Amino acid sequence: MTLEWSHLVPLPTQQRFWFGPVVADDLPTGALVEEIDRSMTETTTGWPLLLLEARLVVSGVPCQVRLAAFYTFGQHGAHALVRAETQEDLDTARPELQRILLEGRPDFRGPLVSIEQFLGAQVLPEHIPAHADARAAQLLERLMIDRPDSEALLTVLGELDALSEPGPLTIYARGRVLDALGQRDRALECFEEAAAKDPGLAEAHHARGLAYSDLGREGDALAAWEQAIASDPRHIDSRYNAGKARYRRKEFGVALAHWRTAGALAPDDFAIAQKILLAEHALDRDAADSRARLLDIRSRSGDPAIQEQESFVFDQFDVDGRQVLAHEPFPDAARTPADVYRFTVRGEADTVVKIETSELGRRKGTPFVVSLTYEGVSRTVGAMAALPPYPEIRELVRSLIRRP
Numbered sequence: 078m079t080l081e082w083s084h085l086v087p088l089p090t091q092q093r094f095w096f097g098p099v100v101a102d103d104l105p106t107g108a109l110v111e112e113i114d115r116s117m118t119e120t121t122t123g124w125p126l127l128l129l130e131a132r133l134v135v136s137g138v139p140c141q142v143r144l145a146a147f148y149t150f151g152q153h154g155a156h157a158l159v160r161a162e163t164q165e166d167l168d169t170a171r172p173e174l175q176r177i178l179l180e181g182r183p184d185f186r187g188p189l190v191s192i193e194q195f196l197g198a199q200v201l202p203e204h205i206p207a208h209a210d211a212r213a214a215q216l217l218e219r220l221m222i223d224r225p226d227s228e229a230l231l232t233v234l235g236e237l238d239a240l241s242e243p244g245p246l247t248i249y250a251r252g253r254v255l256d257a258l259g260q261r262d263r264a265l266e267c268f269e270e271a272a273a274k275d276p277g278l279a280e281a282h283h284a285r286g287l288a289y290s291d292l293g294r295e296g297d298a299l300a301a302w303e304q305a306i307a308s309d310p311r312h313i314d315s316r317y318n319a320g321k322a323r324y325r326r327k328e329f330g331v332a333l334a335h336w337r338t339a340g341a342l343a344p345d346d347f348a349i350a351q352k353i354l355l356a357e358h359a360l361d362r363d364a365a366d367s368r369a370r371l372l373d374i375r376s377r378s379g380d381p382a383i384q385e386q387e388s389f390v391f392d393q394f395d396v397d398g399r400q401v402l403a404h405e406p407f408p409d410a411a412r413t414p415a416d417v418y419r420f421t422v423r424g425e426a427d428t429v430v431k432i433e434t435s436e437l438g439r440r441k442g443t444p445f446v447v448s449l450t451y452e453g454v455s456r457t458v459g460a461m462a463a464l465p466p467y468p469e470i471r472e473l474v475r476s477l478i479r480r481p
Contacts, residue, residue, distance in 0.1 A: 083156045097110075099156050104377055112130070121179050129147065130167075234255070272301075286305065298318075354391050415435070416433055418431070446460050
């Protein structure tokens with residue numbers, strides 16, 4: 078059994094970008110992660126602490142058990158990771174491990190939070206200048222992890238409102254609670270005020286961007302996300318959303334740069350890997366390595382929503398103002414005949430182009446068949462002995478959708 082402590086890191090808005098990679102660190106070949114339990118508590122000095130227990134499974138057989146502890150300090154955090162060979166080993170050591178993790182005495186060497194703060198001394202990061210913001214940080218972490226109902230949200234809002242001399246983080250936290258309550262306009266006011274009080278608070282800029290996007294103010298949203306990136310170049314969510322905004326503007330190179338940076342920060346994130354693939358196809362670049370990485374992430378993911386997907390979108394392009402999505406099935410999505418590619422038109426469920434393969438076609442020497450479905454009627458429009466390069470396939474699909 079081993080116990081390792083991390084250094085301090087800036088935290089993303091979506092905690093899955095933090096939890097998943099930690100628990101899945103250095104997986105054995107072919108292993109999947111199955112979550113057993115997670116519980117929210119706090120350290121003996123009052124800081125939020127999430128305990129997450131999971132098992133690693135290879136071919137249906139458990140091979141290791143892991144217990145991860147996630148410590149949060151406002152916008153920064155650290156973790157401890159226990160690796161045990163068997164569940165029995167972990168259960169035997171659990172009481173002593175719980176004591177160690179709750180007391181929290183790792184030797185953090187990060188530049189923003191010192192060990193003295195973790196042990197209870199009043200030493201706060203630069204972006205938490207007052208007690209009110211320190212308490213707001215704790216409330217916000219609970220909000221992000223517990224996802225409380227409306228009554229609990231109102232209780233949190235009342236406690237935030239009661240804090241004297243609120244700083245930028247307190248105001249931002251109020252905005253998060255108001256947003257969760259559906260009060261978007263009031264939430265935006267809080268995010269704007271927090272960003273004005275502390276231009277370096279990346280989370281406030283990111284939240285402004287989401288609010289602007291909800292209001293259809295795409296230019297303002299992009300500016301807010303890129304201001305968040307200027308404040309914190311490692312802000313994954315802002316990188317992801319700025320990439321989406323640039324992609325919609327057909328600025329594919331800039332979008333790819335944002336997504337590649339996000340992917341380097343969160344290498345096991347499926348959504349980011351898929352966006353990288355989209356941008357590379359839009360630029361007509363070789364996407365083989367990105368495709369292989371996407372398949373690898375899915376094969377190791379313990380997320381049922383990802384495992385249940387039968388295909389992924391790897392390209393999208395316009396035909397006469399209509400958006401076409403290119404789908405490829407995952408290798409384990411077996412069908413007969415099997416789709417090689419499937420192209421759908423957004424908003425037109427009855428328009429589909431398929432390239433399929435079958436054993437019968439292979440015996441006939443034309444293993445790839447192209448079909449078009451339009452207004453509920455399907456017909457074969459061609460057959461191929463070999464697949465051409467993908468850019469040629471895309472042009473074929475354009476012509477079929479343009480003239481059904």
